[in-house]
Amino acid sequence: MYDLPTVRADLVLIHAPAVFDFRNRRDLYFPYLCTSGDVPITPLYEYFPVGFKTLQRSLGESGFDVRILNLSSLLLRYPQLDLERVLASIETRLFGIDLHWMIHVQGAIAVAETIKRVHADTPVIFGGISSTYYADELVRYPWIDMVMRGYETHGPMRELLGALRDGRAPEGIANLLWTDRDGAVRDNGFTHVPESYSCGIDWASQPQTKSGSMPILELLSTQNAGCAYNCGWCGGSRDAFRRINPKKRPMARKSLEEIEHEFDTARQIPNLDQYHFYSVGSYNEPKPRMRKFLEQVGESNLKSISYEQYHLTSDEILAEMARTNKRSIITLSPESHDPVVAKLSGRGVYTNEEMEEWLYRAFDAGIFEVDIWYFIGMPQQDKASVQGSVDYCAHLLEKFKGMRVSPFLCPMIPFLDPASTFFEEPDKHGYRVFCRTVEDHRRAMGRASLINRINYETKWLSRRDLVHVGFDAVAQLAEIKAEVGVYPPSLARNIRRKVIDSLEFLEEVHRADCLEDEKERARELDLLGDEIVRRNAEILFDGVANQAFPIQRGIGGRWFDEMLWDEDTLDRAVAGAPEPAPVTG
Ligand code: B12
Incomplete structure (x- = not known):
């Protein structure tokens, strides 16, 4: 196998696959729709936080070389590569x-462990929303040296890179939790909580791909961090923030100059x-800023x-x-057709009738x-209520x-967001939470059955219901979309x-995964192993689809498909590479 040319940088930001090592894994089944199909991703969850792009720009402008490696995309495109x-x-x-989305917990920690095997002396830092929430627990893993907390980390990261360049210990750098040479955890305080989100994205160069058919050409931006609203299921809501x-103020906005950039x-x-x-999140923008954005x-x-x-x-903004x-x-996102469920979900600010009248106005405009x-997994939402939606x-x-009115339904799986109100006060809202800690979630993500990966159930829908219903x-x-001519009938079929x-097939996997006896469980899962590998390969390597565009499209060229090396170099590297060995557990 051809060796990859060495990449040198001050900081390499890595986006881990949700589950590592997913390749040829015989004991973990990714059913169709297990990502809910809201965005075009595989079960590895390839989006990295847009903050990677702002960190790259802002630290780059301070003279640091920051590179991004989307390991989810890289290993999907080049599964023969050895990490x-x-x-x-x-x-x-x-x-x-990044451990921004909790869904990456198993993969992010496993990648940190692998880094330490290869580069024992290079520090590893975690960041993102889930890292901030779980910083105390994360920093105690032997492979994680530091956690940078906060929704805005550009300034502290600049100081940290400066300290590393000068060989100084990261004393006094805000928001940092770190382990010193003696293994003691040091908390520098969480004091950098600015009103504005300081940096916009540089979109000028996009990942290039040769992958061909129907590339997903999309930019994504949010003009703020935090939220003005308070939906109980959401880990980014006002109270969760x-x-x-x-x-106190659950919102930090990008300046208009940065949006212009x-x-x-x-x-x-x-x-x-x-x-x-x-x-994303344009609902948080007050009218004058929204007008500027529209300009x-x-x-x-x-x-x-x-x-x-x-x-x-409003009519004016329409x-x-x-x-x-x-x-x-x-x-x-009214979340439910039923006004009671919609309200309990933090929505319900308009009735179905009002929405229908508004739809005419929107199209007229x-x-x-x-x-x-519409969401599935909300308070007081039972099977009949889902059917009602x-x-x-x-x-x-x-x-x-x-x-062009397109309704969609989205099962809230596998996780109820940590830090959300329903996660924090489950009993009050009719929820039962199966995982509380990082380690609980990490173990759950390693379960063979999707049903056992789900971290919650409601009084009205069990974990099994969340999936089946x-x-x-x-x-x-x-x-229904096929009946009204929106989808071709063959697609719906x-x-x-x-x-x-x-x-x-999930039921078979679930039965095996629920066996109490560890050996028996491993044996039963192994019997299903070939079929799991075959099915997962279809889900992972045949491209991505989502509910809005339910046709497989090639991986590569999405704004977040940054693979550190260009495709020619990677093609050469994998030419003649051996097939990856089967993996369990
Ligand atoms: C925009 C958004 C998206 C966008 C993606 C945006 C993106 N690529 O960044 C889309 C719509 C694609 C999306 C998808 C998903 N999302 Co979302 N999303 C949001 C939203 C509305 C804003 C988050 C945000 O970007 N804030 C901006 C700031 C905070 O982050 P940032 O600029 O990217 O990064 C800064 C810091 O976080 C930090 N940082 C981040 N990573 C790292 C890493 C290091 C090393 C360091 C040092 C610092 C650092 O530094 C950055 C610069 O200052 C929040 C809700 C909210 N109000 O917060 C939900 C939210 C983050 N999403 C959530 C979820 C669950 C998802 C999905 C899993 C849903 C699903 N099933 O499909 C997917 C995951 C996609 C994937 N990984 O492939 C949850 C996460 C809860 C949790 N703790 O796990 C949230 C909180 C609420 C929600 N339910 O929607 N999401």
């Missing part, structure tokens, strides 16, 4: 790993007119843009959205599409036929077939 050899080709002062960060750099992308822009949209030749909205968008891009898409998301979706599709609801909705098939 230790990949890591041996990197020389850096510091490895940074306050639990995680020592800050994002658009300026995006405009340098030569084929920007083929890119979709996903504006920028108007000056950019984006193919399309979607806005998440909490309330029904008109601006439509004027500034002719394919403006609005995403609403020139909005291109409205996506409407499916039926309401059917009603919407019938009533707004030909008008949830997947069936998605399949039903696909069938295919979704139903995959759901039935993966649920049947």
Whole structure:
């Protein structure tokens, strides 16, 4: 095998696959739809935090060389690569790993452990939302030297890289929790909690790919950290933000100049007119800032843009959205058709009737599409209530036929967000939480059965229901979409077939995974091993699809598919590489 050329940097930021080592793993089954299908990812969860891009820019401007390695994407595209050899080709002062989304807990810790095998003396730092929440526990793992807490880490990271360059101990650097030479945990305090989110993304260069068919060309940005709203299931809600960060005001905004920088750099992308822009969290933007944002949209030749909205968008903003891009898409998340469930989910600020009237206004104003998301796993939501949401979706599709109203259903799996109100006070809201600590979650993510990976259930839906009822609801909705002519019938049939098939097989895996006796469990799982490997290969390596675009698309070229080396170099490296050995446990 050809060795990869050495990459030298001050900081290498690594995005770990949710589960490591997923390749040829015989004891872990990834059923179809196990990511819920809201965004185009595999069960490795390839998005890295956009903060990687801002850290790269801001630290780069201070003279530090920061590189990004999306290990999820790299190992999906090049499963023959040996991680230790990949890591041996990197020389850096510091490895940074995101544990932003809790879903990455098993993979992030396993990658840290592997780094330490290859580079025993290079420090490893964790950061992101979940790292901040669980910093005290994380820093006690022998492979994690430091945790950088906070929603805004540019300044402290600059100081840390400076200290490492000068050979100083990281004394006094805000937000840092670290282990000193004697193995004692040192807490520098969590005091850097600024009002503004200091840095915008540099979009000018995008990962290039030869992977071919239907590349996913998308930019994604959020104009703020934190949230103005307080949905009980959400680990980024107002109260969750306050639990995680020592800050009363649960919001930090990017300045308008930084947002402008994002658009300026995006405009340098030569084929920007083929890119979709996903504006997450635009519901948190007050009107004057939203207007400025829309001005920028108007000056950019984006193919399309979607806005998440909490309330029904005002007529004035609807008109601006439509004027500034002719394919403006609005995403609403009423979470349930049932007003009681919707309210308990933190929504319910408009009725179904109000939404339907508004839909006419939105299309009259020139909005291109409205996506409407319903959640599964909410308080007081039982099977009948989920069915009610499916039926309401059917009603919407019938009533707004030909008008690009797209309802979706999303089972909330595998995790209820740590730090969310329902996670913190489960009994009060009808929830039961199976995992509390990092270690509980890490073990859960290593379970063969998706049902055993789920960290919660509700009084109304068990873990098994969340999967079965949830997947069936998605399949039903696909069938309804076929009936009204939104999907080709073959697509809906295919979704139903995959759901039935993966649920049947999941039951076999689940039975084996629930065996008390460890040896017996291992033996039974091993009997299913070949079939698990075959099925997982389809889910992992055949490209990505999501509910909004349920057709497999190639991996590579998404803004987060940064693989550290170019594809020609990687192709040469894997030529003649041996097949990876089967892995268990
Ligand atoms: C935008 C967003 C997304 C975007 C992705 C944005 C992105 N790539 O960054 C999309 C829509 C794709 C998304 C997807 C998902 N999301 Co989301 N998302 C959010 C949202 C609205 C904002 C988060 C955010 O980016 N804030 C900005 C700041 C805080 O982060 P940042 O700039 O990226 O990073 C800074 C710091 O965090 C830190 N940092 C981060 N990583 C690291 C690493 C190191 C080493 C260091 C030093 C620092 C550091 O430094 C950065 C610079 O200052 C929050 C809700 C909220 N209000 O917070 C949910 C939220 C983060 N998402 C959540 C979840 C569950 C998901 C999904 C798992 C859902 C799903 N089943 O599909 C997926 C995971 C996708 C994946 N990994 O592939 C949960 C996470 C809860 C938890 N603790 O696990 C949240 C809190 C709420 C929610 N339920 O939506 N999400």
